Amino acid sequence: MLQTVYARALALAICLLAVPATAVAELPDFTDLVEEQYRSVVNISTSREIEPQRGGLPPGFDMPELEDSPFGDLFRKFFGERAQPRSRDTASLGSGFIISSDGYVLTNGHVVAEADEIMVRLHDRRQFEAELIGTDRRSDVALLKIDAEGLPAVTVGDPDDLEVGEWVLAIGSPFGFDHSVTAGIVSAKGRSLPNDNYVPFIQTDVAINPGNSGGPLFNLDGEVVGVNAQIFSRTGGFMGLSFAIPIDVAVDVADQLRETGKVARGWLGVVIQEVTRDLAQSFGMERARGALVARVLPDSPAAKAGLRVGDVIVGFNGDEVPRSSALPPMVGQTPIGSKAELDIVRDGQRMTLRVTIGRLPGESELAGYGAPDTDGDEDPQSAPREDAGERLGMRVAPVSDALREQRDLGPGGVEVVELLSTPAAGSGLRQGDVIVMMNSRPIEGVEDFARRVAELPGGRSVALLVERDSGPQFIAIEVPEAE
Structure with missing residues (x-):
C-alpha cells in the first residue's frame, strides 16, 4: 500500500514538473525584440520656471523706518526678504521614441506641456535640447526635433492588425528608470475615454507607470503600434488598465504638425450619445x-x-458604427471636403445620406454654436396641467422664460416639475429637465405633450429628448399599459 502511494506521488510530481516546461515553451521570448528596438527609445526631461506668489507685508502696509532700530534687521528678515520672491524650477520625466533618423521624436503632449526647456537623452547617454515642433491637445500627441543625424528610428506597424489577446511590449522610463521593459496583452481596442473623443485607445495590461508616458508599444514583430498615454488607477500606480494611442493616429498628427504646425480634423456637427436597449426598441x-x-x-x-x-x-x-464612441475617430480622420456616406435609422427605416465633411472648429468657435432652430416663431402659451404626464410618472409645466434663456432653448417643450413614480422616477429623468421631443417629434407645449402621452401604446418604450444644463440627452421610458 505504501509503495503504491509513493508511486502515485512520484507520478504526480513528474507531471507537475512537466507542465511549467510546456507552458514556458509557449511563451514569447522578448530578448531579440528589446535588443533591436531599445536604441530608438529616449528619455525626456523638462524644466519649467515658476514664479512664486509674492509675500511681504499685507496690503496697505509700508515698511517702517527702522534703520537705526535694533528691530530693523529682524523686521527685514521676516518681511523685507519675503517681498523679493525667488523663482524656482520644476522638472518632469517622460518617454518618447525616434520616428525618423534625422531627429524627429514622438511623445505625449502632457509630457512637455508648459515646459521652458525639453531635454532628450538617447540610449548612448548623449543629451540634446529639443525643439517643440507642435502639440495637439485633443490627441495628447507632441512632436519634438533634436539636432542629430543617423539615429535609429522605429518601424511603424498597423494597429488595425492587432487582435485582442495578442502580446505587446512597452519600453520607457517609469519613475526615471531608463529603458525599463514591461509586457502584457491587448485587452481591448477602440476604447473611448472621457475628454478624448478623437482617439480610439488600445487597452492593455502592460505595466505602465509615471514616466512611461510617450513611450512606444511594440508588437511581437518589433513594430510600434501605439503610444503609451494613460493609466486607470486609484493609487497613482499601475492597476492593470493601460491605454495607448494607436500609432496611425499619432503619426497622422505628427505629419500635420511637421507640415503646418496644427492639426485639422473632419467634423459632422452633431452631439451624439449611446443607444441603450430601451432606446433601440423605441x-x-x-x-x-x-x-x-x-x-x-x-x-x-x-x-x-x-x-x-x-x-x-x-x-x-461602409464601416459599421458599433457604439457612439466609434464615430468621432472615424469622422476625425476623414479628409476635409471629402464626401462620406452615413447609414442611418430613421423612424425604424434604414436610409443613406451623403455628407461633405467639414473642418472641426476650435473650442471657442464650437461654444458659439447655439441650440438648433425649431419650427414656430413663438412659444405656445399653454396652461399647466397636473395630469399631463401622470401616465409616465411625472408632472410637467410650461418652460419659464428664465430657463429658456439660460439653456438657449427654442420654442416649445415642457419642464419636468415633479417625478411621481415609475417609470419616470427610474428612467434617469430629473426634475428641471426640459422635454423638447418625443419619438423624434418636437413638443409644442403642455397640451401637445398631454395628448401624445395619452396616445402612446402601452408595453413599449418612448424616447424623450431632454435639455439639461449639461446638454441634450435621449432618455427611454417604458409606457405602462392603459388601465
Whole structure:
C-alpha cells in the first residue's frame, strides 16, 4: 500500500514538473525584440520656471523706518526678504521614441506641456535640447526635433492588425528608470475615454507607470503600434488598465504638425450619445448599436446633409458604427471636403445620406454654436396641467422664460416639475429637465405633450429628448399599459 502511494506521488510530481516546461515553451521570448528596438527609445526631461506668489507685508502696509532700530534687521528678515520672491524650477520625466533618423521624436503632449526647456537623452547617454515642433491637445500627441543625424528610428506597424489577446511590449522610463521593459496583452481596442473623443485607445495590461508616458508599444514583430498615454488607477500606480494611442493616429498628427504646425480634423456637427436597449426598441431597432443624434448644430455639415435629431448613425463610409464612441475617430480622420456616406435609422427605416465633411472648429468657435432652430416663431402659451404626464410618472409645466434663456432653448417643450413614480422616477429623468421631443417629434407645449402621452401604446418604450444644463440627452421610458 505504501509503495503504491509513493508511486502515485512520484507520478504526480513528474507531471507537475512537466507542465511549467510546456507552458514556458509557449511563451514569447522578448530578448531579440528589446535588443533591436531599445536604441530608438529616449528619455525626456523638462524644466519649467515658476514664479512664486509674492509675500511681504499685507496690503496697505509700508515698511517702517527702522534703520537705526535694533528691530530693523529682524523686521527685514521676516518681511523685507519675503517681498523679493525667488523663482524656482520644476522638472518632469517622460518617454518618447525616434520616428525618423534625422531627429524627429514622438511623445505625449502632457509630457512637455508648459515646459521652458525639453531635454532628450538617447540610449548612448548623449543629451540634446529639443525643439517643440507642435502639440495637439485633443490627441495628447507632441512632436519634438533634436539636432542629430543617423539615429535609429522605429518601424511603424498597423494597429488595425492587432487582435485582442495578442502580446505587446512597452519600453520607457517609469519613475526615471531608463529603458525599463514591461509586457502584457491587448485587452481591448477602440476604447473611448472621457475628454478624448478623437482617439480610439488600445487597452492593455502592460505595466505602465509615471514616466512611461510617450513611450512606444511594440508588437511581437518589433513594430510600434501605439503610444503609451494613460493609466486607470486609484493609487497613482499601475492597476492593470493601460491605454495607448494607436500609432496611425499619432503619426497622422505628427505629419500635420511637421507640415503646418496644427492639426485639422473632419467634423459632422452633431452631439451624439449611446443607444441603450430601451432606446433601440423605441426607435424600432432590433438591437442597440450606433450613435444617436441628440443635437444637430446649425449650418453644420450634418444639418446641410439633412441629418435630424433622433437619427441613429449605424454606418460611416461602409464601416459599421458599433457604439457612439466609434464615430468621432472615424469622422476625425476623414479628409476635409471629402464626401462620406452615413447609414442611418430613421423612424425604424434604414436610409443613406451623403455628407461633405467639414473642418472641426476650435473650442471657442464650437461654444458659439447655439441650440438648433425649431419650427414656430413663438412659444405656445399653454396652461399647466397636473395630469399631463401622470401616465409616465411625472408632472410637467410650461418652460419659464428664465430657463429658456439660460439653456438657449427654442420654442416649445415642457419642464419636468415633479417625478411621481415609475417609470419616470427610474428612467434617469430629473426634475428641471426640459422635454423638447418625443419619438423624434418636437413638443409644442403642455397640451401637445398631454395628448401624445395619452396616445402612446402601452408595453413599449418612448424616447424623450431632454435639455439639461449639461446638454441634450435621449432618455427611454417604458409606457405602462392603459388601465
